Amino acid sequence: MTNIAQMTPAQQTVFFDVYLPTFLHKTAEAGLPLEDAESINEALEATALLKMAMSSQSQNVVKQANLSLKRALGVDQVQVAAQQVKQAGSVAAQLAQNPAIREAILAA
Numbered sequence: 281m282t283n284i285a286q287m288t289p290a291q292q293t294v295f296f297d298v299y300l301p302t303f304l305h306k307t308a309e310a311g312l313p314l315e316d317a318e319s320i321n322e323a324l325e326a327t328a329l330l331k332m333a334m335s336s337q338s339q340n341v342v343k344q345a346n347l348s349l350k351r352a353l354g355v356d357q358v359q360v361a362a363q364q365v366k367q368a369g370s371v372a373a374q375l376a377q378n379p380a381i382r383e384a385i386l387a388a
Contacts, residue, residue: 303327
C-alpha cells in the first residue's frame, strides 16, 4: 500500500475524506467494525493485497479468500443454520395449512 506521506495533498484528501470513510462504513455494514488504527491499517493492507492478487490471478483467489474468511469467522456455519431455519419455517407453514395439525398445535 502507498505510504500516506508519499501521497500528494489531493490524494490524501481523497483518501481521508472519501476512501477511508467509505471503507470503514462498508466494513461496519459487513459486521466488521474497525475501531483502532492497527485494525484499520491491517484491513487496508489485506484489501490492497487481495486487490494485487486479483489483478495477477483469476477470480478463484477471491472465492478461496471468501471461503477461508467464512470458515475463520464461522460465517459458513451461520449461513447453514440460517438456511435450516428458513427450511424449517417453510415446512411449518406448509404443516399449518393442514387443519388437523393446526388444531393439534393450538390444543397443545
